Amino acid sequence: MRKNIKERALRYFTHGGKSYAYYSINSLKEEGYSIEKLPITIRILLEGAIRQFDGSRITEEHIYRLAGWKKENIEKNEVPFMPSRVLLQDFTGVPVLVDLASMGLAIKNIVKEAPKGDKNSINIEPEIPVELVIDHSVQVDSYGQETSLAENVKLEFERNQERYEFLKWAKSSFKKLRVVPPGMGIIHQVNLEYLARVVTMKEEKGEVFLFPDTLVGTDSHTTMINGLGVLGWGVGGIEAEAIMLGEPSFMMLPKVVGVKLVGKLQEGATATDLALTVTALLRKVGVVGQFVEFYGEGLKHLTLSDRATIANMAPEYGATCGYFPFDEESYRYLLLTGRPTEEADRIKAYLSQNGFVRDDNQEIEYTKEIEIDLSSVTASLAGPKRPQDIVPLQQVKNYFKECITNNSGNLGYGLTEKEIEKKAKLTINGKAAAIGTADIVLAAITSCTNTSNPNVMLGAGLMAKKAVGLGLQVPPYVKTSLTPGSQVVSDYLTRAGLTPYLEQLGFHVVGYGCATCIGNSGKLLPEIEEVITKENLLTVSVLSGNRNFEGRIHPLIKANFLASPILVIAYALAGTILIDFSKEPVGINTEGRKIFLADIWPTSEEIEAVKASAIKEEMFQDRYEKVWQGDKNWQALKSEGTDTFSFIEESTYIRNPPYFESLAHTRNTEKELKDLRVLAKFKDSVTTDHISPAGNIGKDTPAGRYLQEKGIAIKDFNTYGSRRGNHEVMMRGTFANIRIKNQLAEGVEGGFTKYYKTGEILSIYEAALLYKQEKRGLLVIAGKDYGMGSSRDWAAKGTALLGVKAVLAESFERIHRSNLVMMGVLPYEFIEGESADSLGLTGEEVYSFQVEEDKNIPLFATALKEDGNSITFQVNLRIDSPVEWEYYRNGGILPMIARQRLSHHPEHRA
Structure with missing residues (x-):
């Protein structure tokens, strides 16, 4: 009897005197497939x-399908991806684990009491390793002081005690879950420096198998790990839950864009500038939903950290991943970060054996090829509202002046030229001061993108040293902060002797986590917030982050620019974005001397010299040896020792969600959605931050009023992100971003809409409740790139819980489209070239849509106007695979999985 394809691929090799088993992708060469021409990302999918x-x-x-992948023959066929592990952060991880706890409780309540000794038969348990890093909850309340770190940690634990106790319960209840406590670092940097296996080793039936380390993560910047040759990307929490429970993730056979890097970065250009350049270029080319694979001789001039910086930004250029194949630089990085030599050697040997190491002699075929000359990259910023809007440093001043007067949109604020001269007087620390248009009120060295890169971090420290030496100071209205991605960063900055200079400029360590970049920037000085609000000032932040969407960084700061940590220091010193560094001084020192950027800029030679002496592998070993322990605050938290979690009805953090209230029948079998009213109508580039903000909860918002009704003081609101375990808060927070613009509530900014019966402007949540009372389904209409940004499952969960049955957009970002389907919301697209505006749709109409699984027939939608006339137009239903239809028919993936578990349970009586 002929062996099956898996059995035929089984091979063995010996390394270090030990025998290892693996599944050879090259076994398919015997069947005529040109495996050596496949992109390495496709090879990894094939092995899996x-x-x-x-x-x-x-x-x-x-x-x-995978073995036959060819650039001229990409077909719309689905392929499976079952990663070897799942990575969570706490903002998205808490609701994931709440859902699992809720599913387990729902099943327990439906089945009879399990037989003695068989209680696991009703437990919901992850089937693959899961790691959760608590990194998104630290806020920059205290800054600019030696005590800032301790004060922020204290406040973090006070605010999040209930959430953290829940995570401790989960850690003790789920066998394959490990939790990295708060204060250890940012998820992606901890993953890069420690968690990543690169090659997984698993014992099975007496044999030791080796296979590539692959993962999905509930943070879109999971892609950072692709810099180390590990294939992984961000998914919504809903999809992560399914994968944790053994469901494969299905995707369309991906296109793979090959990006050839040539040349070398010139003096003055950093990895941040390269990442922003790649982001702008690939967003323009269009790589949404595609794999990007980097190759070329330019790679030898990029460190592993440089590669990780570029890979991190994949969500910003729209790709599923930005992959750098394993090579000698990857091997050196493993040793640098304290991985044992024996382990690094085994990783290298296996990847070479199975064809996963970069080989410049192989002529790999790609869907499309693009070339980037590294020598053409210059110092740059990106903003003021999107990561892809790049501007060279020397053009920033004039660029932002144009933004001020441009029409309101991604590149404009719709103000007059007089706005540029606007100034407001105030008193700061007892001294007279003034801030005006384009002044920088927040400068943050933050986020995984750059704080994992020693070149730019040491460069920032060297600039601080030179600036202090020349007598420069940061203006008092600039809020400064430093949130390293791991404790190792503090170690090497201290070893290099640069920490004191950063602190003299106000860049004290305020926490180890994703702070300002996620919106946990904390408050500005009260007098500054007051004057910004009173005078409606257009102020600016500069941060070394990866996201700068409207309303994300700070609710009062309308313009936000991404920059390298080095340029964050420079702009903090200047205090304004309206400066031409080539002609104007960064500042004037106490002696009256003008100091220019060239006077304080660190050379690459200086950075390399400091790096060589400051970074040692023992730093990584020492820090990560204790990564699971946590500090005394973590160790003091109580942990519930039960198999099922006891939800408390009064809790404002952890509530039992409503996804499993009815598991008795399969829903969504209708062939048409009828009589939908429009809840919101948006233009282009609505992000998941717009749909489900992560930052501050306003006291006069539906969520704020709910918390006050529950007896929560305004100072204890915490953030939307921290309350994602409570669906009541998150429903009220859906579409609640203060900068979102719903065309149905024209002239009003924020989460409002017009209720069709009365014409009254209400909060979107209040209007949704009225529609729910009428049993009226809802629709959201949008432009291009709907749902771009974070892999935020609550953007889909909240949408579904408000009663939205469908979203009609010109195009969707990959993760959000998938999340909508997983919550039972249908994603429709206008046919190419059409839009709400071109069809004359105002959002006042009543809509009906065909729901048809057959992809070979056109689908139609009808918009019925108030005068009785109607518009019928064609739409594409973006349910892209048979498994997605299963999600939809079941009312979402969570009920589907619960029903599957129940159907296999011997005592199921539903």
Whole structure:
């Protein structure tokens, strides 16, 4: 009897005197496939399909689709991806684990009491390793002081005690879950420096198998790990839950864009500038939903940290991943970060054996090829509202002046030229001061993108040293902060002797986590917030982050620019974005001397010299040896020792969600959605931050009023992100971003809409309640790139819970479209070239849509106007695979999985 495809691929090799088993992708060469021409990302998917072949969920057809991948023959066929692990952060991880706890409780309540000794038969348990890093909850309340770190940590634990106790329960209840406590670092940097296996080793039936480390994460910047040759990307929490419970993730056979890097970065250009350049270029080319794979001789001039910086930004250029194949630089990084030599050697040997190491002699075929000359990259910023809007440093001043007067939009604020001269007087620390248009009120060295890169961090420290030496100071109205991505960063900055200079400029460490970049920037000085609000000032932040969407960084700061940590220091010193560094001084010192950027700019030679002496592998070993322990605050938290979590009705943090209230029947079998009213109508580039903000909860918002009704003081509101375990808060926070613009509530900014019956402007939440009372389904209409940004499952969960049945957009960002389907919300697209405006749709109409699984027939929508006339137009229903139809028919992926578990339970009585 002929062996199956998995059995035929089994191979063995010996390394270090030990025998290892693996599944060879090159075994398919015997069947005529040119494996050596496949992109390495496709090879990794292929290995996973062979290794996890079971004949049902993963079939031979899936394997042959991947093996036959060719740039001229990409077909719309789905392929499976079952990663070896899942990575969570606490903002998205808490609701994931709440859902699992809720599912377990729902199943327990439906089945009879389990037999003695068989209580696990009703437990919901992850089937693959899961790691959660608590990094998103630290806020920059205290800054500019030696005590700032301790004060912020204290406040973090006070605010989040209930959430953290829940995570401790989860850690003790789920066998395959590990939790990195608060204060250890940012998820992606901890993953890069420690968690990543690169190659997974698993013992099975007496043999030791090796296979590529692959993952999905509930943070869109999970892609950072692709810099180390590990394939992974961000997914919504809903999809992560399914993968944790053994469901494959299905995707369309991806296109792979090859980006050839040539040349070398010139003096003055950093990895941040390169990442912003790549982001702008690839966003322009259009790589949404595609893989990007980097190759070329330019790679030898990029450190692993440089590569990770670029890979981190993949969500910003729209790609599923930005992949850098394993090579000698990857191997050196493993040793630098304290991985044992034996482990690094084994990783290198396996990846070489199975064809996953970069080989410039192989002529890989890509869907499309693009070339980037590294020598053309210059110092740059990106903003003021999107990461892809790049501007060279020397043009920033004039660029922002134009933004001030441009029409309101991604590149404009719709103000007059007089606005440029606007100034407001105030008193700061007892001294007279003034701030005006374009002044920088927040400068933050923050986020995984750059704080993982020693070159730019040491460069910032060297600039601070030179600036202090020349007598420069940061203006008192600039809020400064430093949130390293891991404690190792503090170690090497201290070893290099640069920490005191950063602190003299106000860049004290305020926490180890994702702070300002996620919107946890904390408050500005009260007098500054007061004058910005009173005078409606257009102020600016500069941060070394990866996201700068409207309303994300700070609710009062309308313009936000991404920059390298080095330029964050420079702009903090200048105090304004309206400066031409080539002609104007950064500042004037106490002696009256003009100091220019050239006087304080660190050279690459200086940075390399400091790096060579400051970074040692023992730093990584020492820090990560204790990564699971946590500080005394963490250790003091109580942990509930029960198999099922006891939800408390009064809790404002952790509530039992409503997804499993009815598991008795399959829903969504209708062939048409009828009589939908429009809840909101948006233009282009509505982000998941617009849909479900992560930052501050306003006291006069529906969520704020709810918390006050529950007896929560305004100072204890915390953030939307921290309250994602409470669906009542999150429903009220959906579409609540203060900068969102709903065209149905024209002239009003924020989460408002017009209620059709009365014409009254209400909060979107209040209007949704009225529609729910009428049993009226709802629709959201949008432009291009709907749902771009973070892999925020609450953007889909909140949408569904408000009663939205469909979203009609010109185009969707990959993760959000998937999340909508997983929550039972239908994503429709206008046909190419059409839009709400071109069809004359105002949002006042009543809509009906065909729901048809057959992709070969056109689908139509009808918009019925108030005068009785109607518009019928064609739409594409973006349910892209059979498994997505299963999600939709079941009312979402969570009820579907719960029903599957119940159907297999011997005592199921539903």
